[in-house]
Amino acid sequence: MPPHPSRDDLLALAEGVDLRGRGGAGFPFARKARATLAASDRSGARPVIVVNGAEGEPPSAKDAMLLARVPHLVLDGACAAAAAFGAEEIVIGVAAGGPGEDFVTAALAERENDLPRGHEVPSTRLLVRAFLPRLPGWRSFCWGRDFRNGPCGAALWAKLSFMVHSSADPVLSLVDQRLVAALQCDGRLSAERAAQVLGLSPATVRRRLQTLGADGTLRVVVSPVARPRNGGSAGALFLRIRVLRGKLDTIVAALAAREDIPFIDVTTSGDEIFAVARTEPGSRDPLVFRQLPSTQAVTSLESATILHVFRLTSEWRHQVLTAAERAALSRAAPAPEATAAGPGTGSPGPYGIDTDPLEQTLLDALDPDARLPAAALAARTGHPESTVRRRLARLTAQGRLITQVLVEPRRLGLPIEAKLLLHVPPDHLAAAGQALADHSAVHGAFATSGPSNLHAAAYFPDLTALYGFLSRDLVGLGITHIETAIVSRAVKRTPAPPHPVSP
Numbered sequence: 264m265p266p267h268p269s270r271d272d273l274l275a276l277a278e279g280v281d282l283r284g285r286g287g288a289g290f291p292f293a294r295k296a297r298a299t300l301a302a303s304d305r306s307g308a309r310p311v312i313v314v315n316g317a318e319g320e321p322p323s324a325k326d327a328m329l330l331a332r333v334p335h336l337v338l339d340g341a342c343a344a345a346a347a348f349g350a351e352e353i354v355i356g357v358a359a360g361g362p363g364e365d366f367v368t369a370a371l372a373e374r375e376n377d378l379p380r381g382h383e384v385p386s387t388r389l390l391v392r393a394f395l396p397r398l399p400g401w402r403s404f405c406w407g408r409d410f411r412n413g414p415c416g417a418a419l420w421a422k423l424s425f426m427v428h429s430s431a432d433p434v435l436s437l438v439d440q441r442l443v444a445a446l447q448c449d450g451r452l453s454a455e456r457a458a459q460v461l462g463l464s465p466a467t468v469r470r471r472l473q474t475l476g477a478d479g480t481l482r483v484v485v486s487p488v489a490r491p492r493n494g495g496s497a498g499a500l501f502l503r504i505r506v507l508r509g510k511l512d513t514i515v516a517a518l519a520a521r522e523d524i525p526f527i528d529v530t531t532s533g534d535e536i537f538a539v540a541r542t543e544p545g546s547r548d549p550l551v552f553r554q555l556p557s558t559q560a561v562t563s564l565e566s567a568t569i570l571h572v573f574r575l576t577s578e579w580r581h582q583v584l585t586a587a588e589r590a591a592l593s594r595a596a597p598a599p600e601a602t603a604a605g606p607g608t609g610s611p612g613p614y615g616i617d618t619d620p621l622e623q624t625l626l627d628a629l630d631p632d633a634r635l636p637a638a639a640l641a642a643r644t645g646h647p648e649s650t651v652r653r654r655l656a657r658l659t660a661q662g663r664l665i666t667q668v669l670v671e672p673r674r675l676g677l678p679i680e681a682k683l684l685l686h687v688p689p690d691h692l693a694a695a696g697q698a699l700a701d702h703s704a705v706h707g708a709f710a711t712s713g714p715s716n717l718h719a720a721a722y723f724p725d726l727t728a729l730y731g732f733l734s735r736d737l738v739g740l741g742i743t744h745i746e747t748a749i750v751s752r753a754v755k756r757t758p759a760p761p762h763p764v765s766p
Contacts, residue, residue, distance in 0.1 A: 268343060268347050269347055270300065270347050270348055270349075272347065273296075273343065273344060273347040273348075274293050274296060274297065277291075277292045277293040277296070278291075278293045283509070289508050289509040290509060290512055291509070296344075296348070300348060303348075303349075309349060309350055309351050309352070310348050310349065310350045311350055311352045311353070311354055312341050312344050312345045312348070312350045312352070312353045312354070313353075313354045313356070314337060314341050314353065314354070314355040314356065315356050316329075316330050316337070316355060316356060316357040316363045316367070317356045317357055317358050317363075326357075326363060327363055330357065330363040330366045330367055331363075331366050334366050334367055334369070334370035335370055338367075338370060338371075341353045341355070355367055433674065434673075434674060434675070434676045435475075435480070435670075435674045435675065437583065438463070438467075438471065439471055439475060440581060440583045440675055440676075441461055441583050441584060442457065442461070442468065442471055442472065442475070443475075443481060443581060443668060443670050443675065444580060444581040444582075444583050444584045444589075445457050445460070445461060445584070445588075445592050446481075446483055446666075446668045447579070447580050447581060447668050448580070448584075448589055448592035448593040448594075449592055449593060449594055449666075450483045450633045450634065450666025450667070450668065451483075451633065451634055451655075451659075451664075451666065452592060454468040454469045454472070456592070457592070460588055460591045460592050461588070480670060480671070480674060481668065481669070481670050482631075482632070482668070482669040482670075483632070483633045483634050483666055483667070483668055483669070484629075484630060484631060484632070484633050484666065484667055484669060485626055485629050485630045485633050485664070485665065485666060485667070486575070486576075486577040486665040486666060486667040499539055499540060499541055499542065499568075499569050500539070500540045500542055500548065500551065500566045500567065500568055500569070501537070501538075501539060501566065501567045501568075501569065501709075501711060501718055502536070502537070502538040502539070502540055502551070502555075502564065502565070502566055503535070503536075503537055503564070503565040503566075504535070504536040504537075504538065504555065504561060504563070504564055504565075505534055505535050505536075505561070505562045505563040505564075506534055506535075506536065506560050506561055506562060507534070507559075507560045507562060508533070508534055510560035511529065511533065511534060511536070513560065514536065514558070514560055514561065515527060515529060515536060515754055518536070518538055518754075518755075519754055519755045521550075523540055523541045523542070523550070524538055524539065524540055524541075524755065525539055525541065525755065525756070526538060526539040526755060526756060527753075527754040527755040528680075528682070528750045528752070528753055528754065529750070529751055529752040529754060530682070530748040530749060530750055530751060531748075531749045531750075531751040532748070533751075534562075535748065537682055537748070537750075540566075551564070551566050565713070566713075567711040567712050567713035567715065567718065568711060568712045568713075569709045569710075569711055570709075570710045570711055570712060571696070571709065571710035572708075572709055573696040573697055573699060573700035573708035573709060573710070574699070574700035574705055574706065574707055574708040575706075575707060576667060576706045576707055576720075577665055577666065577667040579705070579706035579707075580703075581675055582703050594659065617663070618663070621646065621650075621654060622654055622658060622663075624644050624646070625640060625644060625646075625651065625654060625655065625658070626658075626664070628640055628643045628644050629664075633664075633666040637651045637652045637655060640655075669756055671753075672722045675722075676724055677722035677723060677724055678724070678725070679722065679723040679724070679725060679726060679728070679729055679749065680720065680721070680722055680723075680749070680750040680753070681720070681721055681723065681729055681747055681748065681749055681750070682718075682719075682720050682747070682748040682749075682750065683718065683719040683720070683721065683745060683746070683747055684715035684717075684718055684745065684746040684748075685715060685716075685717040685718070685719065685742050685744065685745045685746075686714060686715050686716055686717070686742070686743050686744040686745075687716065687717055687740065687741045687742050687743065688741055688743065690741075691740065691741030691742075692710055692716060692717065693710075694740070694741075695717060695740040695741055695742065696708055696709075696710055696717055698740055699717070699719045699740075702721070702732075702736060704721040704722055704723055704728075704732060705719055705720070705721045706720055706721065706722060707719060707720040708720075715744070715746065717742075729747075729749075733745070733747065
């Protein structure tokens with residue numbers, strides 16, 4: 264290896280030693296680098312070197328170990344890659360407050376002392392403005408460097424942005440958590456109504472919702488899976504997919520691109536995917552019967568049809584409001600005959616409810632931002648504002664406008680999400696399912712086909728709470744078998760918003 268390797272030298276070395284990512288996917292570094300460099304060559308934009316030291320796998324401490332023991336080795340490798348690939352920027356991500364932040368900061372300070380006197384340091388404020396719109400929740404620290412002395416010299420970086428993820432899961436303030444819980448009760452809740460019930464000023468409510476929506480922390484969307492009338496079949500499949508090591512990202516990306524897959528989770532095993540697929544009950548879905556089984560990277564596939572819904576995520580409530588507050592914030596439940604009647608078309612829409620064409624255009628426009636004001640909705644759809652207001656009121660009164668609050672559970676102090684696959688005898692199925700649905704931690708509970716005839720998903724503040732749930736709360740429900748999988752990454756919930764969320 265030459266002292267100052269070229270692009271081809273570095274890629275050849277990476278391929279020769281089969282350098283791979285250290286996460287569950289094990290993706291080849293050279294392949295990822297070639298794809299990035301090809302995109303850079305086409306667009307003319309310089310590549311950016313990213314060092315991920317944020318410890319994405321909860322049980323792992325490999326990033327902290329490397330940054331604690333050999334931080335300069337990590338930095339030298341990043342600098343060598345930057346020099347070879349023509350990058351002017353290195354981004355190092357570590358968990359705020361974790362050991363990585365201290366060790367990397369100390370290592371950078373040591374190199375800072377080696378800078379020539381009078382060296383100009385780029386503007387921190389400018390870089391913060393540049394990065395925060397793309398990566399909410401991160402802050403930037405900047406050091407000036409110069410590549411001309413080579414990748415191992417004292418003056419190394421043209422521009423180094425040391426970005427500390429302010430989460431090692433920053434929990435929202437209690438005020439913000441209560442606003443999240445209020446929107447769970449009514450996704451189109453007005454600032455005035457929220458202020459009255461929560462004891463805040465309307466200006467405070469508007470300001471906090473604007474902030475939470477602008478940085479992507481909070482979204483209110485039309486629920487991608489609405490409760491079926493009378494608790495019948497949801498017309499969806501649970502998929503449990505295992506893949507070859509190193510192929511996880513490829514399969515996940517292919518699934519995420521499909522409109523008929525609204526939910527995707529990756530578990531801590533590193534080779535397992537849980538997903539929900541919309542399909543017609545009893546149909547031979549091509550994804551399940553042909554596409555996934557014929558994919559060589561897929562090692563096993565299990566599917567289970569949802570037979571009955573006990574609890575959906577849109578019905579889960581964060582436990583930071585009193586019962587009286589939830590009652591005051593929630594809309595009155597629609598009459599059973601109203602929800603069953605619908606608009607009279609008899610044709611179920613994509614949200615599991617009946618709609619006429621005009622209502623469907625309104626729901627489609629509300630899909631990425633269910634808090635869109637009536638005036639903006641009228642402008643977007645071309646319908647008169649009076650018609651929009653009347654139809655929204657009708658959809659709401661009949662329980663056909665179903666919203667869901669999207670917020671990272673870690674921001675609510677619930678970093679552990681578990682998938683539960685249970686088997687109970689038929690005479691215990693209804694009671695066990697309802698007991699799960701009534702539990703404050705459970706955000707999804709379904710009776711399904713297959714060996715595990717009861718599926719559930721739940722949020723917990725820590726592993727101790729999960730253990731207590733399994734060992735104590737499930738006792739007496741007649742459960743004969745249970746599998747527990749911990750989610751490491753929620754890949755997809757709904758399509759990304761094309762515009763900021765409305766306050």
